[in-house]
Amino acid sequence: MSVTRTKTCIFVGLLLGYLCIKVNWQYEHPGWTRSVNITGSIINFQRNADMLLVSRGKNTHIDFFKALGWSHAHDRYVQLCIFRLASTGRLTDHLPFNEKLFKQDVKSRQMNFAESNIKSLPNIPADKLAKFNAYTDGINTYMATHPRPIEFIMFNYHPEPFTISDLLSIYKFIAYSGLNDICLIVEKLIIEIARETDQVDLMKLAFNPHLDQINDELIEIYKSVRDLRPTADQNTDNIPKLTNSNNWAVSGKLSETGSALLASDPHMDISNLPNIFYENQFVGEDGYTVFGISAAGIPGIVMGRSNHISFGITFGMLDMSDYFIENVQDMKYERDGKFYPLIERVEKIAGKEYYYYDTSDGHTIERKIESMNTTIENGRYLAARYALTVDADVRVIDLFFSTVTAKTVHDIKDVVTINLLGTNYVLADTSGNIAYVQGGNVPIRTSTTGLLPLPAWKSENLWQGYLAPDQYMSIVNPPEGFVATANNYIQDPDKPPVATFSALSNRVNRIKQLLQSKEKFTTEDFKRFQSDTYSLLAEQIVPIISPFLGDSGIEAAVKEWDFISTQESKPAAFFKLFYKRFTRNILLQFFSQEHVDKYTVYCAYPLTVLVDKILRAEDPALLPPTVIQQTVAETLAAYNGEVYGEVEKIDMKNMIFGGKLPAWLGLDSKDMSTNHCTECVKVGNPRHSQMGAPVYISQAWRMVTDMGTNVIESVLPGGPSGNILSNFYMREIKMFLEDQYKKIEL
Numbered sequence: 001m002s003v004t005r006t007k008t009c010i011f012v013g014l015l016l017g018y019l020c021i022k023v024n025w026q027y028e029h030p031g032w033t034r035s036v037n038i039t040g041s042i043i044n045f046q047r048n049a050d051m052l053l054v055s056r057g058k059n060t061h062i063d064f065f066k067a068l069g070w071s072h073a074h075d076r077y078v079q080l081c082i083f084r085l086a087s088t089g090r091l092t093d094h095l096p097f098n099e100k101l102f103k104q105d106v107k108s109r110q111m112n113f114a115e116s117n118i119k120s121l122p123n124i125p126a127d128k129l130a131k132f133n134a135y136t137d138g139i140n141t142y143m144a145t146h147p148r149p150i151e152f153i154m155f156n157y158h159p160e161p162f163t164i165s166d167l168l169s170i171y172k173f174i175a176y177s178g179l180n181d182i183c184l185i186v187e188k189l190i191i192e193i194a195r196e197t198d199q200v201d202l203m204k205l206a207f208n209p210h211l212d213q214i215n216d217e218l219i220e221i222y223k224s225v226r227d228l229r230p231t232a233d234q235n236t237d238n239i240p241k242l243t244n245s246n247n248w249a250v251s252g253k254l255s256e257t258g259s260a261l262l263a264s265d266p267h268m269d270i271s272n273l274p275n276i277f278y279e280n281q282f283v284g285e286d287g288y289t290v291f292g293i294s295a296a297g298i299p300g301i302v303m304g305r306s307n308h309i310s311f312g313i314t315f316g317m318l319d320m321s322d323y324f325i326e327n328v329q330d331m332k333y334e335r336d337g338k339f340y341p342l343i344e345r346v347e348k349i350a351g352k353e354y355y356y357y358d359t360s361d362g363h364t365i366e367r368k369i370e371s372m373n374t375t376i377e378n379g380r381y382l383a384a385r386y387a388l389t390v391d392a393d394v395r396v397i398d399l400f401f402s403t404v405t406a407k408t409v410h411d412i413k414d415v416v417t418i419n420l421l422g423t424n425y426v427l428a429d430t431s432g433n434i435a436y437v438q439g440g441n442v443p444i445r446t447s448t449t450g451l452l453p454l455p456a457w458k459s460e461n462l463w464q465g466y467l468a469p470d471q472y473m474s475i476v477n478p479p480e481g482f483v484a485t486a487n488n489y490i491q492d493p494d495k496p497p498v499a500t501f502s503a504l505s506n507r508v509n510r511i512k513q514l515l516q517s518k519e520k521f522t523t524e525d526f527k528r529f530q531s532d533t534y535s536l537l538a539e540q541i542v543p544i545i546s547p548f549l550g551d552s553g554i555e556a557a558v559k560e561w562d563f564i565s566t567q568e569s570k571p572a573a574f575f576k577l578f579y580k581r582f583t584r585n586i587l588l589q590f591f592s593q594e595h596v597d598k599y600t601v602y603c604a605y606p607l608t609v610l611v612d613k614i615l616r617a618e619d620p621a622l623l624p625p626t627v628i629q630q631t632v633a634e635t636l637a638a639y640n641g642e643v644y645g646e647v648e649k650i651d652m653k654n655m656i657f658g659g660k661l662p663a664w665l666g667l668d669s670k671d672m673s674t675n676h677c678t679e680c681v682k683v684g685n686p687r688h689s690q691m692g693a694p695v696y697i698s699q700a701w702r703m704v705t706d707m708g709t710n711v712i713e714s715v716l717p718g719g720p721s722g723n724i725l726s727n728f729y730m731r732e733i734k735m736f737l738e739d740q741y742k743k744i745e746l
Contacts, residue, residue, distance in 0.1 A: 028047055028051070028721075028726070028728075029047065030047055030048065030049045030050075030051065031046065031047065032046065032047040033045065033046045033047075034046075036070060036141065037141075038066040038067075038069075038070060038137055038138050038141045039066070039134075039137045039141065041057060041058070041059070041062065041063050041066050042057075042058075043055055043056065043057045043063060043066055043067045043070065043138075044056045044057075045067070045070070045071070045074075047720075048281075048744075050720070050731075050742045050744070051719075051720045051721075051728040051731060052279050052280055052281060052720050052744070053071050053074065053075060053280045053281075053720065054280070054281045054282075054283065055067035055068075055070075055071060055280065055281070055282050055283070056282070056283045056284075056285070057282070057284055057285070058284070058285045058286065059284070059286060060282070060284035060286050060287075060288040060404065060405070061131070061405075062130065062131065062134045063134075063282075063284065064134075064282050064284065064288070064290070064401075064404065065131050065132075065134035065135040065138065065299055065300075066134045066135070066137055066138040066141075067138060067282055068135060068138060068280070068282065068294065068299065068300070069134070069135040069136060069137060069138020069139040069140075069141075069142075069162075069299070070138035070139070070141060070142045071138070071278075071280050072138075072139060072278065072294070072296045072297070073138065073139045073142035073143055073146075074142055074146075075278060075280075075720060075721045075722055075723065076274060076278050076296035076722045077142075077143075077146075077149050077722070077723070078149050078151050078152070078655075078656065078722060078723075079274055079276075079296045079655065079722050080139070080296035080297055081152070081157075081159045082655065082656075083170045083173065083174075083295075083296055083297045084159075084162070084166050084169070084170060084297060086104055086108060086173060086177075087108060087113060087166075087169040087170045087172065087173030087297075088108060088113070088114065088166070088169055089104075089105040089106070089107075089108030089109035089347070089349065090105065091104055091105050092105050092349060092350040094155065094157040095155055095157070096155065097350055102349065102350055103369065105349045105350070106349060106354065106369055106372070107177070108173065108177075109345075109347045109349065109354070109356065110356060110364050110366065110384070111172070111173070111176060111177075111364070111386060112345070112356070112358070112364065113168065113169040113172045113173065113388070114165060114169065116168075116172070116388040116389075116393070117164075117165040117168045117169060117393070118165075119390055120168065120390045120393035120394065121164060121165065121168075123390050123393075123394055124164075124393070124394055125394070128394065128396075128397040128398075129164070131299065131397045131401065132164045132167060132299060132397065133164065135167065135299035136161070136162045136163060136164060136166075136167070139161075139162045140161045140162055143159060143161065143162075144161075149723065149724075150724070150725065151656050151724070166297070167297055167298075167299055167396075168393055168396070170296075170297035170298065171297070171298060171396055171420065172386075172388065172420060174295065174298070174421075175420035175421050175422075176321065176386055176420070179315055179421055179422060180318075180320050180321050180386075180387075180420070180422055181321070182317070182605060182606075183319050183320070183321050183322075183450070183451065183500070184321050184322075184323060184384060185231060185603055185605075185606070186207070186451060186500075186501065186603070186606045187322065187323045187451060187452075187453050188228075188231055188323065188382075189203075189231070189599065189603045189606055190203055190207075190211065190214075190451070190452070190453070191222045191225070191228070191323070191382070191453060192228075192231070194214070194218075194219045194222045194223070195219075195222050195223050195225075195228075196595065197590070197591060197592075197595065199590045199591065200214060200219065202590055202610065203610070205610070205613050205614075205617070206501075206606070206609050206610035206613050207451055207500065207501055207606075207609070208613075209449075210448070210449050210450065210451040210452060210500045210501070211451065211452055213447075213448060213452055214452060218452075218454075221325055221380065221455060222325075222453070224379075224380050225325060225380050225381060225382055226377075226379040226380060226381065227367040227368045227371045227379075227381060228368070228382060229366050229367060229368050229369065229382070230368075231598075231603060244267035244315075244486070244487055244503060244507070244683050244685065244697055245264075245265065245266040245267045245313070245314035245315060245485075245486065245487060246263070246264070246265050246267070246314065246484075246485070246486045246507060246508075246511060246530070246681060246683075247262070247263065247264040247265070247312035247313065247314050247424070247426040247484070247485055247486075248262070248263055248426060248482060248483060248484035248485070248511055248515065248526075249261060249262040249263070249310075249426050249427070249428040249434040249482065249483055249484075250434065250481055250482045250515065250521055251432060251433070251434050251477060251481045251482070252432040253481050254481040254482060254515075254519070254520060254521055255520060255521055255522065255706070255708075256520040256521065256522050257522070257706055257708045257709075258432075258708065259430070259432065259706055259707045259708025259709075260310075260428035260429065260430075260432050260433065260434050260706075260707045260708075261428065261521060261522070261523060261526060261704070261705070261706050261707070262305075262310040262311075262312060262426065262427075262428040262434075262704070262705055262707070263312070263523075263526040263529065263530060263702075263703065263704045264303050264311075264312025264313070264426070264701070264702075264703045265312075265530050265699040265700075265701060265702045265703070266293075266303065266312070266313070266314065266699070266700050266701055267683055267697055267698055267699055267700060268697065268698075268700035269695040269696060269697055270650070270652060270696055270697075270698050270699075270700050270717050270718075271650070271651055271652055271653060271694065271695050271696045272652070272653065272654075272655040273652050273653060273654050273655060273667070273668070273669070273718055273722075273729070273730065274655070274718050274719065274721070274722030274729070275700055275701075275716055275717060275718035275719075276295055276296075276700065277293040277294070277295060277302070277700055277701050277716060278293060278294050278295065278296060278720075278722075279291070279292070279293055279701075279714065279716055279720065280294070281744065281746075282404075287307070288306065288307065288404055288405060289306065289307050289746045290304060290305070290306040290307075290403075290404045290746075291304050291305055291306075291712055291744050291746060292304015292305060292311075292703075293701050293703075293716070294400075296722075298400065299396070299397065299400060299401075300396075300397070300399070300400020300401050300404075301400060301403060301404060302400065303701070303703065304403075304703070304712070305703075305705050305712045305746065306403060306404050306405075306406070306746075307430075307710075307746060308406060308407045308408065308429055308430050308431075309403050309406050309407075309408070309409065309411075309412070309427060309428070309429050309430075310427070310428045310429075310705050310707060310712075311403045311412075311425060311426070311427050311428075312425075312426050312703070313421070313423045313424060313425050313426075314423070314424045314426075314485045314486060314487055315421070315422060315423070315424070315487055316422045316423050316424040316438055316439070316440065316485075316487070316490065316498075316499065317422065317487055317489070317499045317500075317501060317502045317503065318422035318423075318438075318440035318442055318498050318499050319442060319449075319450035319451060319497075319498065319499055319500045320386070320387040320420070320422055320440055320441055320442055320443070321384065321385065321386050321387065322384070322385050322443070322445075322450065322453065322463075323366075323382050323383065323384055323385075323453040324363055324382075324383050324384075324385065324453060324454060324455070324456035324461070324462075325380055325381070325382065325383070325453060325454070325455045325456060325457075326359070326363060326365055326380065326381050326382075326383045326456050326457070327379075327380050327455070327456075327457045328342065328357075328365070328376060328377075328378060328379060328380070328381060329378050330378065331344070331375070331376065333359050333363075333456070333457075334456075334457035335456070335457060335459055336457070336458065336459050337457075340359070340360060342357045342358065342359065342365075342376070343357065343358040343359070343360065344356070344357055344375075345357070345358065352373060353373060354369075354372040354373055355372055355373070355374065355375055355376065356372070357376050359383070359456075361462060362385050362386075362388075363383035363384065363385050363456060364383060364384050364385070365381045365382070365383045366381065366382045366383060366384055367381060382453070383456065385463065387420065387440075387441040387442070387443055387466065388420075389441060389466060391418060391441075391466075392418055392419060392420050392441045395415075395418050395419065396419075398415050398416075399415070399416055399419050402415040402416065403416075406429075407429070407431075408429045408431050408433055409427040409428070409429050409433045409434070409435040409476060410433070410476070412427070412437075413427075413435055413437050413474055413476065414469055416437055416439045417437060417438070417439045417440075417469040417472045417474075418439065418440075418441055418469055419439045419440060419441065420440075420441055421439070421440075422439070422440040422441075423437075423438070423439045423440065424436065424437075424438060424485040424487075424490065425437040425438075425439060426483050426484070426485060428705075428707050429707060430707045430708070432707075433476065433477055434476075434477060434478075434482070434483055435474065435475060435476045435477070435483065436473075436474060436475045436478075436483040436485065437472070437474045438472040438473040438474065438490060438498065439472060440467075440472065440498060441466055441467075442466065442467045442472075442496075442498045443463035443464075443465070443466055443467075444463060444464040444465045444466060444467060444496070445463065445464070446460060446464055447460050447461045448461070449497045449500055450497070450500045451500040451501070467496060467498070471495050471496055471498075472492075472495070472498065473490060473491070473492040473495065473498075482512075482515045484508055484511045484512055484515060485508060486503065486507035486508035486511060486681075487502060487503035487507075487508075488502050488503060488505050488507075488508040489501075489502035489505075490502075501606065501609055504537070504608065504609070504612050504679055506535075506536040506537050506540075506679040506680075507679060507680070507681055507683065509536055510532065510534060510536050510680070510681055511529065511681060514529045514532065514681075522706070523704045523705065523706050523713060526704040527702075527704055527713065527739070527741060529681060530681065530682065530699070530702050530704070530739075531681075531682050531739045532680065532681040532682055533564055533565040533566070533675055533676070533677050533680045533681075533682050534562075534563055534564050534680065534681075535563045535564075535565065535575075535677055535678070535679060535680050536563075536679065537579070537678060537679040538561070538563040538572075538575050539563050540615065541575075541579070541582070541615070542558060542559070542561065542563070542575070544615070544628065545558075545578070545628055545631075545632055546558075546559050548625075548628055548629050548632045549632065554570055554571070554574050554636075554639060554641075555636070557570055557571045557574075558571045558574055558575065561575070565644050565648075565675045565676075565677040565680065566644060566675055567643060567644055567645030567648075567673055567674070567675045568643050568644070568645065569643060569644045569675075570641065570642070570643055570644075572644040572675075572677065573639070573642045573643055573644045573646065573647045573648075574635065574639050576644070576647055576648065576677070576678070577635050577638055577639055577647065578631060578632070578635040579678065581631050581634050581635055581638075582611075582627075582628075582631045583600075583607070583608070583611050584596060584600065585627050585630060585631050585634075586611055586614055586623065586627060587599070587600070587607065587610075587611070589622075589624075589627065644675060644677075645673035645674070645675065646673070648673070648674055648675065648676060648677070648684060648686075649671055649672060649673055649674065650672045650674055650676075650684075650696050650698070651668070651669075651670045651671065651672070651694070651696070652668060652669045652670070652672075652717070652718070652730075652733065653667075653668045653670070654667040654668055654724060665724075666724075666729070666730070667724050667729075669730055669733050672733070672737060673737075674698075674737055676698050676699075682699065683697065683698060683699065684696065684697070684698045685697040685698070698717070699717070699736075700716070700717065701714065701715070701716050701717075702714060702715050702716075702736075702741065704741070710745055710746040711743055711744070711745055711746075712743075712744045712746070713741040713742065713743050713744070714741060714742060714744065715732055715735050715736050715740060715741050715742060716732050716736070717732065717733055717736040717737075718730065718731075718732060718733065719731035719732055719733070
């Protein structure tokens with residue numbers, strides 16, 4: 001048989017298989033039920049009217065985890081396995097090779113989560129171990145009784161059963177590839193700017209006071225580092241980032257019903273399908289009920305609502321990772337003038353061997369990928385450390401399950417403080433309490449507040465343990481009657497520093513404005529707030545540029561703009577085009593075009609902090625009028641009368657095939673107009689990942705609830721099922737774009 005004919009037969013066979021399985025998936029409909037025996041527990045599953053999977057069991061403390069594991073495997077099978085491969089550095093072992101997957105594997109092997117898992121597993125108490133095992137039982141029961149997804153059949157990938165170590169690796173991977181790597185990106189940016197430019201003082205302005213210790217000696221040390229791996233090789237495309245989020249709650253004195261209200265909208269890259277978050281509900285015969293979102297491989301509900309508690313989180317920007325400079329001589333590293341043997345690991349990735357080197361105190365040396373196929377040479381190297389501890393691993397179950405069983409916010413206030421996610425929890429309960437709780441696993445630093453890479457050969461620069469739970473900030477029932485966070489800087493002045501930088505304050509300031517706009521609120525108000533597109537950023541910048549605008553056409557319209565982005569707004573479209581150029585032109589005053597091109601692709605987030613500091617400085621030396629005039633002229637030349645909906649669009653593509661398959665297969669949803677906007681509550685930030693791929697940071701879930709009712713309203717941009725054969729794979733995208741919500745009853 002000819003090669004062409006063989007390929008044709010394979011294609012036809014796969015197509016017929018695809019169509020047959022797709023027809024079978026159509027039988028899942030509202031009211032669809034299935035009863036499953038998961039290691040002795042009978043769990044009943046049912047699709048509700050919104051096609052969400054509702055599970056029922058007898059013993060919430062065990063059956064909840066079994067049901068969640070089965071649900072994740074049923075509705076997020078591919079995503080679940082991809083997260084495991086990504087977290088363990090095995091993507092290129094089982095998927096078609098490409099450069100992105102290879103670089104992700106290199107990074108994951110560097111983080112070496114498996115080693116920390118080995119230390120943690122013997123220390124997990126029996127009751128928590130049972131919950132971990134229940135979750136893996138749910139996954140493995142499903143995988144043992146159902147065929148592989150068509151994607152894995154195409155790639156000839158046969159997933160092995162899941163283990164507790166897999167779950168810990170996924171948790172750490174989401175924490176350090178989707179969240180806390182931002183601190184390492186900033187630290188590497190500082191090193192690159194010190195090595196390549198003379199603009200260190202500019203970085204001091206951006207991150208004041210955390211770089212006050214930088215001096216000529218330290219800059220020379222940075223310049224001496226060899227084999228510095230480019231930020232572009234720090235791929236994290238497989239895990240969306242929680243870089244922006246909002247949450248807030250009001251007590252009963254500020255609600256029309258007299259009960260506490262809560263809203264939560266975590267912001268992630270929503271350009272991948274399926275959504276990283278997964279909605280489902282569990283009902284226990286022992287009285288516990290919970291609805292919310294989880295992530296495939298995470299054994300618990302991350303945000304949502306139980307009988308008594310509602311809870312949402314934002315990324316708190318806590319600094320839980322650092323780069324150090326290591327001095328290596330003869331395969332040994334230096335500490336206070338003495339040298340100790342490096343621990344060598346040889347990892348096989350994509351058929352080749354790569355050499356990794358660790359220190360006994362938890363640092364992993366980072367080299368250029370092309371240098372890693374040989375043993376390490378003498379010299380100074382960058383080394384990363386992550387806040388991986390047995391204590392944080394042991395607390396995973398408590399972190400995601402305490403919210404299911406707690407009666408009041410007081411029951412969980414101290415439970416969620418130690419975690420690897422670096423969180424701002426906002427909580428509300430049926431007793432009328434509201435609370436803010438900060439959580440993380442921040443190291444104790446004596447030589448710096450963080451953010452500044454220091455020489456590891458001086459032991460005073462090393463971590464000295466970790467902050468205790470009572471060293472994080474918490475507030476219960478504040479006198480103003482509300483709590484709100486939006487990745488803003490939050491620091492108790494009487495406690496050790498936990499964060500070294502934050503998001504801009506525009507979103508949290510706008511939320512506070514809205515929460516002070518009337519005396520009493522309802523969930524309808526909260527839904528309106530989540531769709532708010534008033535831009536405090538535009539309110540700040542438009543007066544600066546107005547003297548350079550004319551009095552007719554779009555220039556006059558921008559001057560008179562109300563700073564609200566609607567799809568029909570021309571001033572909003574003009575401002576979007578202007579701000580992108582404005583940021584670039586400000587940076588070009590200080591950096592070469594080559595550096596600006598590199599930094600704005602790979603380090604966009606910290607650069608927005610720098611531009612904000614320059615704007616707020618109101619210093620003509622930092623922002624001369626010529627830059628404003630030039631940017632206005634460039635924007636006028638580029639603007640062709642578009643409305644905002646024509647310049648702000650979203651593409652959502654399947655995480656495996658990336659938009660490369662024919663549109664008629666229904667795997668992607670592209671070119672969708674929206675009115676999400678930069679630095680608004682309804683945030684929308686088109687960016688590039690570290691590998692340069694386009695991403696879109698926006699609300700990956702919206703939820704509001706009144707604790708005086710048993711109703712939750714939510715919407716998720718995607719669908720209940722991640723199976724490409726399902727007819728509800730993209731069920732809620734239209735609802736999301738139109739700011740609609742579904743109602744769920746506990």
